[in-house]
């Protein structure tokens with residue numbers, strides 16, 4: 001039976017260290033996952049250059065608390081991720097600085113990864129990819145601990161431990177994978193291929209302040225008041241989903257993890273340690289679920305109908321767009337052009353992956369709903 005610990009904590013004060021230690025302690029303590037001398041890759045969600053208060057990235061206080069535990073267990077922590085956009089030294093430095101991790105590294109002595117090389121890993125058992133391009137440092141460490149942020153996601157409804165490892169696909173290779181696997185089920189299976197290869201030893205989710213609405217970048221910060229930890233990514237996500245009232249069937253990466261045997265889909269098969277889920281459940285957490293998805297679920301044969309009638313299309317706003325080209329660079333459908341210094345989307349080519357919405361630094365990509373979708377409530381609240 002998978003074990004997941006849940007600990008209540010509000011705010012990113014000095015007490016975070018004790019709460020993270022409690023969450024890991026309920027699972028047997030960090031020495032159950034880290035041996036002395038091991039080099040441990042700490043993988044936060046560093047989607048983009050965003051200040052900690054925006055709830056886009058894993059809060060530095062949580063990262064610092066985990067680093068302290070790894071150090072106390074005799075491990076050698078290394079912070080690494082490949083944020084959206086190009087995987088370059090300059091981009092990494094800016095993300096580390098803005099997300100508060102440069103200071104964490106300075107205070108704790110943890111290493112920040114600047115190696116931007118990649119490695120191709122054979123995965124004969126992969127369902128979608130038999131060869132995976134990953135950031136090389138994943139192969140250079142002894143173990144990986146992920147620190148997902150509890151957030152909504154326009155494409156996958158929720159993003160947590162089963163999706164976070166998309167961030168070890170280097171830079172713009174993510175665009176290639178999105179483009180090759182534009183069906184959501186296929187994309188989700190690919191995420192589990194990565195999980196199979198990387199095999200993190202532990203996941204510690206920052207749900208102290210999560211994100212609701214149009215996540216993972218431009219939703220609203222929402223205090224959830226919990227830390228969630230476990231060795232099984234699907235079980236951690238299932239617990240998080242239960243806390244925010246999100247049916248697992250709405251989260252395709254989680255469903256792919258069920259198909260692949262990470263979880264049997266029943267909450268009874270997860271042992272919750274610490275705070276009972278019922279004591280922390282939110283009943284008004286806003287999930288980005290269109291009426292089409294609510295009424296018709298994820299039936300493959302209905303997807304074209306749902307897409308046409310319910311799903312929003314990205315609509316760059318001329319008044320906010322700076323013409324920076326970030327969306328164009330990251331568009332798997334090659335649907336974006338810049339005309340007169342403004343982004344324009346070709347709706348026929350658009351895959352509705354919402355990478356442009358996610359990565360636009362100016363929050364210039366609005367969501368435009370078809371009439372039926374708008375009439376029935378847009379994203380659902």
Ligand code: SF4
Nearest residue numbers: 321322324325327360
């Ligand atoms: S929509 Fe956003 S990302 Fe795209 S060009 Fe405009 S400002 Fe840049």
Ligand code: SF4
Nearest residue numbers: 331333350351354356
């Ligand atoms: S226009 Fe936006 S939503 Fe459409 S394929 Fe490109 S990045 Fe994805």
